[in-house]
Amino acid sequence: MSTGYLSIIFHAHLPFVRHPEHQDSLEENWLHEALTEVYLPLLSVLEGLVEDGVDFRLTFSFTPTLLSMLLDPFLQSRYLQRTERLIALAEKETERTAQQPEFHRLAQLYHQRFLNLRDAFANRYGRNLVEAFRKFQELGKIEILGSAATHAYLPLLSLNPSAVRAQIQTGIAYGEQVFGRRPEGFWLPECGYCPEVGRMLSEEGIRFTILETHGVTRAEPRPKQGVYAPIYSPSGLAAFGRDPESSRQVWSSVEGYPGDYDYRDFYRDIAYDLDLDYLRPYIHRDGIRLDTGIKYYRVTGKTNHKEPYVPERAESKAEIHAGNFILNRQRQVEYLASVMDRKPLIVAPYDAELFGHWWYEGPAWVNHLVRKIASGEGSLRLITLSEYLEEYPINQVAAPAISSWGYEGFNDVWLNGSNDWIYPHLHRAARLMEKLSDGQCRPGPLAERALAQARRELFLAQASDWAFMINSGAMTEYATRRTKRHLSRFFRLGEQIQNNAIDESLLQGWEVQDNIFSSLL
Amino acid sequence: MDKSQEESKLLPRDSASPDVIPDEAESGEELDAEELYARAQLEDDEIPGGDEETKVVLLPVNPHLLYVYWEFSARDLEEMSRVFSRLGPRARPVLRFYETQTNPDSLNSASCLEVAIALSAGKWYVRLEHPADSYCLDLGIYLGQGSFRLLARSNVAEIPKVCPSDKREERYFRVEGNQSPAEVVAAPAQGSSASRSAPSEDKTQAPPGRLLRSGEASRSAQAWVEPPGREVNGPEHRGAWGSFIASAGHPGEEAELAVQPSASYSRPLYDGSEDDGAIDRELERTRLSRGAPEEETQRQLAEFSRQRSWDRAWWSPGVKDREESQAAAELRTDLTDLSERSFRAGLSSGQKSS
Numbered sequence: 108m109s110t111g112y113l114s115i116i117f118h119a120h121l122p123f124v125r126h127p128e129h130q131d132s133l134e135e136n137w138l139h140e141a142l143t144e145v146y147l148p149l150l151s152v153l154e155g156l157v158e159d160g161v162d163f164r165l166t167f168s169f170t171p172t173l174l175s176m177l178l179d180p181f182l183q184s185r186y187l188q189r190t191e192r193l194i195a196l197a198e199k200e201t202e203r204t205a206q207q208p209e210f211h212r213l214a215q216l217y218h219q220r221f222l223n224l225r226d227a228f229a230n231r232y233g234r235n236l237v238e239a240f241r242k243f244q245e246l247g248k249i250e251i252l253g254s255a256a257t258h259a260y261l262p263l264l265s266l267n268p269s270a271v272r273a274q275i276q277t278g279i280a281y282g283e284q285v286f287g288r289r290p291e292g293f294w295l296p297e298c299g300y301c302p303e304v305g306r307m308l309s310e311e312g313i314r315f316t317i318l319e320t321h322g323v324t325r326a327e328p329r330p331k332q333g334v335y336a337p338i339y340s341p342s343g344l345a346a347f348g349r350d351p352e353s354s355r356q357v358w359s360s361v362e363g364y365p366g367d368y369d370y371r372d373f374y375r376d377i378a379y380d381l382d383l384d385y386l387r388p389y390i391h392r393d394g395i396r397l398d399t400g401i402k403y404y405r406v407t408g409k410t411n412h413k414e415p416y417v418p419e420r421a422e423s424k425a426e427i428h429a430g431n432f433i434l435n436r437q438r439q440v441e442y443l444a445s446v447m448d449r450k451p452l453i454v455a456p457y458d459a460e461l462f463g464h465w466w467y468e469g470p471a472w473v474n475h476l477v478r479k480i481a482s483g484e485g486s487l488r489l490i491t492l493s494e495y496l497e498e499y500p501i502n503q504v505a506a507p508a509i510s511s512w513g514y515e516g517f518n519d520v521w522l523n524g525s526n527d528w529i530y531p532h533l534h535r536a537a538r539l540m541e542k543l544s545d546g547q548c549r550p551g552p553l554a555e556r557a558l559a560q561a562r563r564e565l566f567l568a569q570a571s572d573w574a575f576m577i578n579s580g581a582m583t584e585y586a587t588r589r590t591k592r593h594l595s596r597f598f599r600l601g602e603q604i605q606n607n608a609i610d611e612s613l614l615q616g617w618e619v620q621d622n623i624f625s626s627l628l
Numbered sequence: 629m630d631k632s633q634e635e636s637k638l639l640p641r642d643s644a645s646p647d648v649i650p651d652e653a654e655s656g657e658e659l660d661a662e663e664l665y666a667r668a669q670l671e672d673d674e675i676p677g678g679d680e681e682t683k684v685v686l687l688p689v690n691p692h693l694l695y696v697y698w699e700f701s702a703r704d705l706e707e708m709s710r711v712f713s714r715l716g717p718r719a720r721p722v723l724r725f726y727e728t729q730t731n732p733d734s735l736n737s738a739s740c741l742e743v744a745i746a747l748s749a750g751k752w753y754v755r756l757e758h759p760a761d762s763y764c765l766d767l768g769i770y771l772g773q774g775s776f777r778l779l780a781r782s783n784v785a786e787i788p789k790v791c792p793s794d795k796r797e798e799r800y801f802r803v804e805g806n807q808s809p810a811e812v813v814a815a816p817a818q819g820s821s822a823s824r825s826a827p828s829e830d831k832t833q834a835p836p837g838r839l840l841r842s843g844e845a846s847r848s849a850q851a852w853v854e855p856p857g858r859e860v861n862g863p864e865h866r867g868a869w870g871s872f873i874a875s876a877g878h879p880g881e882e883a884e885l886a887v888q889p890s891a892s893y894s895r896p897l898y899d900g901s902e903d904d905g906a907i908d909r910e911l912e913r914t915r916l917s918r919g920a921p922e923e924e925t926q927r928q929l930a931e932f933s934r935q936r937s938w939d940r941a942w943w944s945p946g947v948k949d950r951e952e953s954q955a956a957a958e959l960r961t962d963l964t965d966l967s968e969r970s971f972r973a974g975l976s977s978g979q980k981s982s
Contacts, residue, residue: 128665263687266783302786312806320971321789324964328795333963339801343809348967355974446961496803501812504799509688509788517690517788527751531697534685535678592672599676616668 109488111440111451112495113480114347115473116317118294119146119459120170120258122572123623125182131392134585138176139189143400145463146177146236147224148470153243156477163477164489167240167459168252168294171281172570174237175623178285183234190228194221196389196399200377203385209415210403216418217401237285244286250491253282253290253313256624260521260571262301262509263530267537269544271304273562274569275311281627291493292316296571297521298349298456298512302340305507309342315492316346317456322510323348330505335443335451337496338505346507347492352439353455356432364432365466368406369424371416373465375404402467425468429475430484437485452495525583526574532594536565539601549607556618557609559628561600563621568593593621684723684767686782691759691790696723696782697751698767704779708747711769711777720770721747727760728784759787792964 121141124134156163169177176182197218204210232239243249255261256277264270275293283289293313295304300322308316315337323334323346330338334348357363364370378386378396390397404413405421436453443451462469480487513520522530543561548554568590576586596617603609618625684698700708711719723743745752747769764784769777801809 127661128669266685266687314803320967324792324968324971325789327789327793328797329793330964331796331798333965333967335963335967339803339809343801343803345803351967351971351974359974443963446963500804501800501802504801504811509786515690518688519690519693522687522689522695524753527695527697530687531685531699532675535680535699538680539678588673591675592669594675595672599671602676612664613667616664619664620668 108486109450110444110486111436111453111488112490113353113436113440113453113455113487114164114166114490114492114495115476116166116168116252116294116454116456116492117149117459117462118168118456119173120168120254120296121173121176122570123172123175123257123567123621125176125179125620125622127181128620133391133395133397134582135182135185136189136397138182139186140398140400140464141460142186142228142236143190143193143221143224144467145460145470147227148463149459149473150232150236150239151227152470152474152477153248155474157243157246157248159478161478161481163248163481164250164491164494165248165473165477166250166252166292166491168254168292169237169240169282170254170258170294170296171256171278172258172623174281174285177236179622180234187225187229187234190221190225192389193399193401194218194225196386197221197401200401213403213416213418214401241286244288250292250493251282251286251288251290252292252294253279254294255296256281257566257570258296258572259566259569260297260299260511260518260574261295261304262299262511263518263522264533264537264569265301265303266534267541268303268307269541270533270537270565270569272307273540274566275304275307275313277562277566277624277627279311279313281624284627298322298510299518299521299571300346300507300511301509302506305340305344305346306342309340309344314345315496316344317454317492318346318348318507319510319512319516320348320351321516322346322507323505325508325510326505327508328505331503332447332449332451334454335447336449336499337452337492337502338507339502340507341504345492345496345502347452347454349456349512350439350453353432353436353453354457356435357455357457358461364428364472365461365469366406367424367428368408369417369420370406371402371421371467372404372406372413373402373467375402375413377401377403421468422471425471426475429472429479432472432476433479433485433487436487440487449499452490454492520578521571521574523578526577529574529590532590533569536568536594536597536601539598540565543601543604548604553609553611553614554604554607557600557604557614560614560617560621561597561604562628563623563625564593564597564600564617567621567623568597596621682767682780684765684780684782686763686765686785688785688787689753691788692756694754694756694763694785694787695751696754696765696767698747698780699750700779708769711771715772718772721745722768722770723752723754724766724768725754725763726765728762728764756787762786792968 119141121137124132124137126132126135153165197214197220200214201211201218204214228234228236240249240251244251255274257274259270259274261271261274264274279290279293289312291314293308293316295316295318298317298319300316300318305316320334323330323338326338326346330336334350337345337347339345355362357365360366376398378390378399378401383394383396386396386399387394389399403416405416407414439453440451462473466472477489479485480489510516511518511520540561543558548558570589573586573590576582577590600609600614600617678699680699680701682699682701682704684696687695689695721744723745724740725743726740743752743754762784765782767779767782769779771777800812802812803809
């Protein structure tokens with residue numbers, strides 16, 4: 108008999124970074140790293156759990172931009188090429204480190220790991236990781252949430268309801284198309300919530316969403332159960348609040364598990380330690396040192412001195428940390444159950460990229476966590492959010508508060524002096540899109556194509572990632588270029604459609620480059 | 629996999645998206661692809677301008693900061709030019725803010741505040757010490773002798789809340805499957821401990837550390853426009869924000885709430901060892917430590933390492949085996965307060981900033 112529930116949510120997202128126009132793309136490497144370090148290892152964990160008959164429930168949200176890239180044959184092909192290069196590099200490393208036992212063993216492990224990943228990607232999954240995750244959905248082990256089409260930060264688009272509705276509708280439709288099931292829950296990009304967004308989710312038949320803690324605690328009227336039970340918005344949308352304790356314990360850069368001294372150091376990659384000539388065939392064509400994923404050191408301490416990584420110690424620590432997490436959640440639900448009229452629910456959403464990319468041992472931690480809970484350690488039970496609503500369909504009515512999980516909890520990250528120039532353009536583009544869609548333009552196959560491409564370009568311009576990158580100061584030039592590129596293409600297409608003067612060869616070029624949702628639009 | 633299968637994998641599955649793959653293409657096709665991409669990227673840096681109606685838009689950045697931008701139609705732009713050449717400095721452009729709960733047609737002009745702006749800036753940031761629930765604004769120009777020329781009225785923007793509500797009304801919905809929400813008459817009688825230690829419903833006294841609510845202090849606003857290249861969320865902005873908060877009565881940021889160096893960073897919330905005021909201080913000290921100097925960070929890290937013995941639970945509400953005041957017990961059962969305080973203590977620790 109459980110005393111409470113734990114719902115772990117992995118939010119998997121990458122912006123649409125597909126660059127056939129370049130022989131080698133720095134940004135596509137984000138996808139390659141995530142495949143190698145996050146999605147394939149997490150799939151491996153899920154496979155192992157099912158093979159061993161472990162019962163579990165986990166939740167995933169895959170943004171449509173990520174899904175679109177995972178299904179893209181061109182990007183799949185490039186990932187295989189990249190993996191082949193990694194295998195060759197790891198093999199070369201086994202030779203280079205032959206006289207250094209502590210590194211030689213690691214090089215061999217990396218070599219075998221990359222071979223296994225290639226085999227899984229190319230053969231076991233036939234390059235299609237979406238189908239691989241779908242299998243676990245069919246087994247009832249994972250619940251998959253929908254999300255906005257291109258990870259738009261919806262509160263700042265809500266001036267134009269049509270723009271928000273298009274993001275929601277297209278995101279849901281694409282998720283349904285690739286996973287074969289309409290989602291009951293919806294992951295709001297950056298947990299960005301405002302009342303208009305909530306109403307629209309209800310109109311689209313969405314049952315629930317997840318908010319940052321204060322989206323629930325500052326609801327009106329005051330929720331009785333804090334974030335340990337959902338509230339219903341006036342339109343009937345269930346809003347689950349993020350539990351700050353379990354978030355901080357895993358995610359915090361200061362006190363979170365990933366900073367443990369036995370875990371692999373994220374920054375110390377051979378790409379920065381070895382001669383450029385040695386590395387040249389395996390990094391960017393222009394000689395830019397890119398992380399290879401081959402890292403030989405553990406965190407060790409707070410100084411630059413690093414000791415060699417010992418996988419067994421790291422694995423053992425992941426198990427200890429999984430036990431510690433359960434112990435803390437156990438204490439938490441015991442207390443909460445003593446003051447609540449129901450079994451409390453701990454909602455713990457994380458960026459999927461934390462597990463394996465930033466925190467190399469993250470997938471191992473998930474593995475131990477799920478197995479320990481399934482074996483009865485503590486009296487917690489894993490649950491999906493829709494299962495919780497099935498068990499507790501009656502919840503307090505309270506209007507969720509405007510909120511996000513960005514720094515300071517509101518819009519500051521996506522709206523400040525560095526990136527505010529984007530919004531007048533996005534709002535004007537949304538108004539133009541409304542005009543283009545009102546059926547007044549001359550119909551015809553070419554106009555239809557142009558209109559579909561205009562939608563793609565607007566969706567891509569609306570991605571919150573660009574404002575986020577501009578704010579952070581990392582990849583500012585790229586993010587600015589992408590924003591301008593999609594806005595420019597959108598407005599030019601709009602003008603061509605309105606003037607019935609579509610440049611077909613230009614349109615073709617844009618269709619090839621920015622081909623997101625080509626099966627839908 | 630034979631070669632034909634391999635190639636077919638490289639082709640797009642959707643005929644609506646003809647793809648060209650430079651790495652894989654024949655030499656002739658590669659040239660076509662390069663041309664295609666080169667042409668596609670022409671003029672990508674130029675965003676065509678619009679010539680729409682005059683607009684002003686209001687977006688909240690956070691509970692205390694509003695962003696406003698405006699655009700002029702070509703006709704209004706010409707007219708403005710004529711006005712300024714005729715009146716010179718007597719023409720004073722302003723943003724006139726209204727508190728509004730409903731629609732902008734029923735504005736209470738008595739509650740408006742005005743911010744002088746430079747029209748050519750195109751945008752303005754306005755800081756509010758004690759924000760109302762929602763605002764809209766007029767963009768206009770004083771033409772001298774009390775005459776006001778309205779240029780545009782903004783959307784209504786709801787302002788985010790800074791603390792939990794004091795309203796403790798309980799209504800319940802039942803929502804099942806695809807059915808519409810149905811209101812149920814009473815709270816669900818679920819579980820065995822329904823009313824064991826539930827908080828009093830008639831809780832008129834605000835919890836400790838309650839923030840000033842809208843209307844409890846006189847309204848005031850500060851505004852600035854960002855010079856080109858200056859970031860809004862830089863240190864200067866942060867400093868201004870901090871000093872303002874101190875004057876608004878937020879708990880923990882007042883000068884008398886001194887940092888307690890001996891307190892542990894990761895001490896469990898509500899461990900019952902301190903009075904309520906101390907809990908506030910601890911939370912706020914933690915929050916303040918986000919901007920702590922290096923030695924403070926090091927101290928926190930050392931403290932954290934010391935605490936990190938794995939048989940110890942971080943989360944320990946401490947309601948067992950301890951005599952408590954009734955007020956403290958009530959506070960512990962206010963789960964929204966518990967959640968909110970825990971959130972504030974960890975604010976930014978699990979959030980995205982870069």
